[in-house]
Amino acid sequence: MERAAIVGIGQTKAAGRFKEFNYPELVYPAVVAALEDAGITIDDIDNVITTSNDFWDGRTIASMATGDVSGCWDRNISCVEGDGAFGAFYGMCRCLSGHYGTTLVTAYSKGSESISAYITNAAFDPIYVRSLGLDMVSACALQARRYMDRHNISEEQCAVVSSKNHRNALGNPNAHLHLDLSVEDVMGSRMICDPLKLYDCSPVSDGAVAVVIANEDRARKIGGKPAWIKGVSFCMDNYLLGDRDLAEYSALEKAAKKAYAAAGISDPRKEIDVAEVYDAFSYQELMWTEGLGLCEQGGGGKLAESGATGKTGDIPVNPSGGLLASHPVIAAGLIRIAEAVRQIRGEAGDMQVDKDVRTALAHGVNGVAGQSHCVWILGKE
Amino acid sequence: MSNVWESVEPRVYESQIKVPYAWQAGETASRFLLTLKNEKKFLGKKCPKCAKVLMPPRKVCPYCFVETGDWVDVSDEGVIETFTVARRDTGIMPLKPPFVYAVIRLDGADTGLVHLLGEIEPGAVRAGMRVKAVFAEERTGKILDVEHFKPV
Numbered sequence: 204m205e206r207a208a209i210v211g212i213g214q215t216k217a218a219g220r221f222k223e224f225n226y227p228e229l230v231y232p233a234v235v236a237a238l239e240d241a242g243i244t245i246d247d248i249d250n251v252i253t254t255s256n257d258f259w260d261g262r263t264i265a266s267m268a269t270g271d272v273s274g275c276w277d278r279n280i281s282c283v284e285g286d287g288a289f290g291a292f293y294g295m296c297r298c299l300s301g302h303y304g305t306t307l308v309t310a311y312s313k314g315s316e317s318i319s320a321y322i323t324n325a326a327f328d329p330i331y332v333r334s335l336g337l338d339m340v341s342a343c344a345l346q347a348r349r350y351m352d353r354h355n356i357s358e359e360q361c362a363v364v365s366s367k368n369h370r371n372a373l374g375n376p377n378a379h380l381h382l383d384l385s386v387e388d389v390m391g392s393r394m395i396c397d398p399l400k401l402y403d404c405s406p407v408s409d410g411a412v413a414v415v416i417a418n419e420d421r422a423r424k425i426g427g428k429p430a431w432i433k434g435v436s437f438c439m440d441n442y443l444l445g446d447r448d449l450a451e452y453s454a455l456e457k458a459a460k461k462a463y464a465a466a467g468i469s470d471p472r473k474e475i476d477v478a479e480v481y482d483a484f485s486y487q488e489l490m491w492t493e494g495l496g497l498c499e500q501g502g503g504g505k506l507a508e509s510g511a512t513g514k515t516g517d518i519p520v521n522p523s524g525g526l527l528a529s530h531p532v533i534a535a536g537l538i539r540i541a542e543a544v545r546q547i548r549g550e551a552g553d554m555q556v557d558k559d560v561r562t563a564l565a566h567g568v569n570g571v572a573g574q575s576h577c578v579w580i581l582g583k584e
Numbered sequence: 585m586s587n588v589w590e591s592v593e594p595r596v597y598e599s600q601i602k603v604p605y606a607w608q609a610g611e612t613a614s615r616f617l618l619t620l621k622n623e624k625k626f627l628g629k630k631c632p633k634c635a636k637v638l639m640p641p642r643k644v645c646p647y648c649f650v651e652t653g654d655w656v657d658v659s660d661e662g663v664i665e666t667f668t669v670a671r672r673d674t675g676i677m678p679l680k681p682p683f684v685y686a687v688i689r690l691d692g693a694d695t696g697l698v699h700l701l702g703e704i705e706p707g708a709v710r711a712g713m714r715v716k717a718v719f720a721e722e723r724t725g726k727i728l729d730v731e732h733f734k735p736v
Contacts, residue, residue: 222594261601320674330609330617331640332698334728336670336677341685344668345698349687352666352711397669397706441646445687445696446638449666 207298208422208429209581210305211241211415212541217379217408217529220315226260230311230411231272237307237413242427245274248415249303254283254290254310256533258322273309273413286310286481287412287537288437288567288577294416295432304421308414310534314407319532326571328443339483339571340404344396346449346572347486351398353450353501358398360504361485362389365402365527367513368482372524374553379408379529389485402527403485410531412538430544430581433562434465437577444572455494455566455576463496466562466580471496472518475580477546477556478564479539482525487573488512491566492520495578519556522546536567536577543581612643615655620730621723626658628693639693640727660717661736662690662697669706678728682706688715688733702732 213236215221221229230253238244251273255265262268266282273280281297283290287310294306323339350356366386372378384402392401422429438461440454441447459471468474478495482488489503497518498506506512512520521527523542526535543563545551562582569575609617612629619627628639629652636647639658644651667686670677677683684701686709701709702718715733723729 223588261599318675320676324674324676329605329607330613331727334678334726335685335698335700336674336679337685337698338674338676340672341668341670344670345666345685345687348668348711349666394669395672397671399668443640443646443695444698445640445689446646449687 205299206419206431207295207416208419208431209414209540209544210417210422210425210427210429211237211243212544213237213240214377214412214538214541215410216377217410217531219379219406219408221313221409226311226313226316227269227272229313229409230269230309230413233311233411233413234273234307234309237415241415241425243415243425247305248274248278248307249305250279250297251275252281252283252290252294252297252306252308254285254287254308254533254537256284256312258325259312259314259317259532261317269309269311273307285533285569286567286577287534288540288565288579289536289569291414291416291537291540292435292437292577295435298416298418304418306416308416308537309411310537311411312531312533313409314532315409319407323571331443340399341396342444342571343484343487344399345444347398347484349449350486350490354504356486356489356504359386359390360489360508361403362386363507364482364485364488365389367507368488368521368525368527369402371514371522371554372528375524375528377529378524379406379410399484405483405526405530408529408531410529410534412534412541414537414541428548430547431584432579433582434462434468434580435578436461436465437575439570439575442574449572452490452494452573455491455573455578456496458576458578459495462578462580466582468562468580472498474562475518475564476558476560476562477519477522477543478566479521479523479525479542480566481536481539481568482521482527483530483568485527488520488525490573494576495564495566515557522551522554522556539565539567540579540581543579547581547583610643612641616641617725617727617729621725624660624719626660626690626717628656628658630654630656636694637692638695639690640697656692658693659691661714662688662693664709664711664713664715665689665696666711667701667709684709686733699730700732701734703734
């Protein structure tokens with residue numbers, strides 16, 4: 204198969220509320236930064252994928268509103284509704300189709316401009332579920348309880364993740380929250396939806412991110428430090444929460460297996476140097492490290508406690524601070540990809556892990572309580 | 585960054601989208617909801633391929649991609665698979681927090697139902713507890729015709 208690479212990344216800082224830019228304007232600086240990073244201009248972009256969600260933006264066909272600031276005028280543009288890691292998947296497919304040499308992928312949201320519970324409640328089936336008033340937090344709390352009961356995961360083990368990621372974010376200039384939180388601070392934070400406490404939950408942030416994907420020919424011409432796409436796959440579980448065993452993550456296991464097979468990875472714990480995973484809630488990092496095969500089933504809590512997923516551990520997870528420190532919805536998965544690229548280039552600054560990063564993993568999630576997973580393996584060559 | 589707000593004051597445009605919908609429940613959900621309303625009974629639908637009893641019932645099996653077959657009676661009692669105590673009022677809740685959400689596997693069903701628990705202290709709820717449906721006095725053919733589930 205022909206290869207493709209990520210040749211440019213750009214993002215805004217994540218923040219609680221951006222007043223200087225309206226939401227389409229927020230995308231522009233991320234796109235400019237990605238083009239500058241790749242050393243190209245908008246004229247070098249063959250097509251554009253915007254990633255958005257109409258409810259977060261408060262308008263239908265939201266992609267139309269961010270077309271101009273994504274350089275879409277007079278170009279082929281398509282929109283992915285959902286997480287940016289899935290938008291990037293489509294962008295890569297377009298590069299590999301032979302029709303386009305480069306794709307610009309953007310993702311953004313301004314969570315500050317609406318109320319997340321109203322929006323995520325609308326994700327549920329209107330006939331059977333929606334009137335119960337569930338939202339993303341309460342639905343994920345149902346998953347957390349089920350997973351923690353199944354594997355005897357403690358709230359302290361979840362708090363270890365939150366403390367680690369918040370402290371990692373102290374080194375991330377783009378992070379929304381810079382909090383030096385201890386395990387005790389997390390444990391002492393107020394209960395939102397048992398067993399999820401305030402600091403087990405990611406914030407709702409404003410932010411935008413853009414990446415440029417190129418096929419091999421164009422990536423070689425552009426030069427720079429391409430991060431090669433070694434393997435990528437996604438897989439979806441059932442929609443209704445009651446149709447799933449919420450303690451399980453078979454969709455993630457399947458996506459990871461296919462991405463690893465494409466990348467020639469047989470022992471992910473040894474062969475992946477750093478992972479940026481979708482930790483919308485602290486317990487999710489534990490679940491996803493299991494689903495990604497970085498430890499055995501039910502071993503996520505012990506893995507985190509051992510320090511292995513810390514910045515100096517043997518399998519660092521979320522050295523950027525992850526979603527727990529910055530969660531612009533929709534953009535979060537594409538930010539994981541941008542952070543993985545930084546690690547591969549050795550340009551992650553204070554977030555850089557203490558080893559030669561040859562292979563990095565990035566992970567995005569779509570839907571409620573990890574319904575759908577997208578796994579990316581990026582590498583130096 | 586220089587302070588842009590020295591020369592201009594931030595304007596905020598407040599709005600909301602209000603769009604009416606009239607979702608057709610379809611034949612399968614209509615039969616289920618009307619049976620809840622009229623007979624205070626839960627109906628599931630059995631998949632001819634995997635033999636799972638889907639409750640709430642679906643026209644198409646989410647596991648097998650085939651049309652479901654026979655209607656099956658499902659008990660109004662079952663087991664709590666998982667739960668959470670909602671403590672923060674989001675403004676869209678049917679009850680005043682704190683209250684309990686649960687996924688309940690009714691006897692005779694192979695899938696869970698997300699619903700509310702009542703008549704129990706939130707702190708006393710555990711996975712594995714047996715619960716029974718409590719129906720609302722006035723029923724209109726909606727999922728909240730079941731007011732909540734209570735411990736057996």
